[in-house]
Amino acid sequence: MSAQREMKEKNPWPTPVTIIIIIVIGVIAIVALVTVAVLQNKSVPQKYKYGIVLDAGSSHTALYIYQWPAEKDNNTGRVEQTHSCKVKGKGISSYASEPWKAGESLKECMGEAENTVPKERAHETPLYLGATAGMRLLDIVNSSASKNVFQAVEKALQNSPFSYQGARILSGQEEGAFGWVTVNYLDDRLKQGLKTTGALDLGGASTQISFISDNFDGSESPINSVNFRLYGNDYNLYTHSFLCYGKDQVLKMVLANQTQSGATTVLDPCFHSGYNETKNYSVLYDSPCVSGRKPQEAPEKFDHIGKGNFQECQKAVKSVFNFTFCKHSRCSFNGVFQPPLQGPFGAFSAYYFVMNFLNLTDTSMPLETVKQKLSQYCGTSWDKIKRQHPTVNVKYLAEYCFSGTYILTLLTEGYDFTAETYSNIKFIKKIKGSDAGWTLGYMLNLTNMIPAEAPDSPPLPHAGYVSIVTLMTILLIGLLLFVALRIFWPRCSKKTQIV
Template sequence: MSSSTMNDDEDEYNGELREMKDKNPWHSPVTILITVIGVIAIVALVTVAVLYNKPLLQKYKYGIVLDAGSSHTAMYLYRWPAEKDNNTGHVEQIHSCKVKGPGISSYSSSPWGAGQSLTVCMQEAVQLVPGSRHQETPLYLGATAGMRLLNMENASASEEVFEAVTGALQTFPFSYQGARILSGQEEGAFGWVTVNYLDDRLNQGLKTTGALDLGGASTQISFVPEDYDGTESPNNSVTFRLYGNDYILYTHSFLCYGKDQVLRLALSQQTQAGQSALSDPCFHPGYSDTKKYSSLYETPCTSSRKPETVLPAEFTHTGAGNFAKCQEKLKHVFDFSKCGYSKCSFNGVFQPPLNGPFGAFSAYYFVMNFLNLTDTSVPLDTVKKALTRYCATPWDQVIAEHPTIKVKYLAEYCFSGTYILTLLTNGYNFTEDSYRDIKFIKQIRGSDAGWTLGYMLNLTNMIPAEAPDAPPLPYSGYVSVVTLMSLLIFAVLVISMRPFWPRCSKQPHII
């Protein structure tokens, strides 16, 4: 074949290729423009969806609650997401501060001191809450059994203490909401709310946890019994509707049965004869202290028990260190002789059968943690043996082993541990099996167990009666769906242009 013929064939082949290229719609400027615009639109759609729904930098609101207990006051600082305020934002504790000195009820003779004692902790709150949030941050003070007793004994002194506290708290840049005495029922119920809120049992409708609270002047038990409608002893019943679930809560507060007041009850019972010396099985062997008789009867819990005979000014309080005898002495502070209901705890107070797990906090935790007895999987007999050994430990040895603990607190751990075990088993009717359902707790997910969080949640309406509406998709799911739909639209667009796709043709052969 001649070279000219080959050149003609090559020119013809190149011409056909140019013709095919010219007829290919993908090489059309309009098609290219439409494709580019489509891709840009899809990218823009996904970008806008991501940016519009991207979580913003978190902003918070704050709340402050002062727990004015009988033995001390503590400040708790809480925060929650500002954009989820009212019904959905989860509240967390970010700081706590123990006020130096005794509880505010101890300042009855010098009320101004009660207000001054709060200054240091409140200054910490000023530093921790952003300045832009100061004026909108609610500040509450709730007083418990110590102020209940003072109010019973001297109402005017109680008012003066509250006036001093109010004057001090109003000097800080927060939204002060007032100070008040909580009823025992409120203290128990709000403690139950706190425990179950922190454990996410309320918003998920899970089986709830009971609450056991022990302070210096009172103790509370709260739980949801089975088959309980609240009609038997209605004063011990509280009804909640939280997150769309109804709860009929049994709760009772025993004033004068906190560990400090029970110690006075026990000592007053053992010194009715007005003796000058008392050998106490609830204190370590070798322990000795001089106590004033007047201190035993200066509270409403024991004033009615004061003997009519003239008492000496003081008595010598020594330890004998015998757990079994201590427990027998402590059983006498309870009255098990009467019950006008289907079932009682003590002192004729109605209590339905125990139900579910329990969280025991406040003094329950601190005492049992010191004694290394927070593990309730250990049989009760083992717990009793441990207390028997500890109470029998010589006082000098106890001091030597715990040099950093104040002598007052250290001296009372044998008594307090024995009282806790007696209260739980003899008072509240916990058995060998149900005792295992108790968990001694200080905090849940970083927040202290106690009534303060439940109190603030109630006053700020942070827990809705009905379950809040949840978004149909989480953020990540939303972005995934938008991306998938965008790709699907692009695929449909490509397929719809199939008629314009280039058709395959046989390439000419070069000979």
């Protein structure tokens, strides 16, 4: 007994009960650590903020609603389109003589916006309206009418529950640049610093081309240069907008060229054979793109008769381009500087809708095959076309031959896409659920949702962080068990020897 008492007095290790208590406390502490880490980083139900942009184009107005994570408002939240609404009727510029109707036309889509954005978020949701080429043209012809239209629109938007931020006319350069931002933002090219995609936008009254070129520093044509610093990367963007070269205005220019003599009958190769409509000279020449060319002795009306010939149509379309004048080292058309094309391009808006209707969006198809298919389509009789597409608006249906021919001519003759580079074009409507167009880029710019510098990010992703904590916990538990065994094993052996 005295020997056992002497060994206990000399033994420096804690008693078994004490060791068990220490191990239990250690395990509880480790489990608590893991639980807190997991709960702290656990995803919670997402709350969103919203923004609304109205695209007041020449032919129609569209409303887009965007959302992004509320807790990531400072430069890190991904903005996505959550709803869109096409306003019934024509563009707001068409209401120049009845401006109040411009405001009235927006009510239905604004109602949809009120039903989409949560009421508690409405007062903080910014609302913008941007007008493009249609209003640019109206402002040139009648600035007071343009002002009246904007007043009517503003009155309607100010009565909404949203935070109205104003309505204005975008410059052609802004329209092109913001379209480029949208395409590359949605494709995650800006945040990741990847090679960018060029943007090709086609509307009713203007068309834009925007891309990054290694051969463009802005010095030769500063007016076509826009500089961005986004996510820590610098971009020197080439962009140009051609007013009057949207598909609707080009159609007026082509028809104007064919009616210079004041003819009462026009045989048009860009419309299907069998097409025959009586049209007014006053309506044809009501645009500033053609108003200065109206014949002096023009009759009131003319018969517009289709001929359906793609080759002749292309010649007629080419007549509205000037390929001879160029004071720069190189030009696209009408004396406008353009650097060499570079990289892939996304073609959206009317580019997509026209080519999609014609089943010609597959750019892996050889360019010559595209022309052959379009030639066959243009050569189809008007009666057959109407039978094949009974639900399509007749006005739009009649113009697809012209519009397709114009698009190919603009891309190949105007912008210099070749048989080899044509496949670099991708006709797009949406990117990851959001419409391609200038509206998202416009809102991102006004809300500063894209930082100039790359935002800081944690050293480890959530999954990696939890994995490391869990691994360290397992190692600590293993270490405690090892220590416990080292303590108890020799104690038990000694007790056995003493007995």
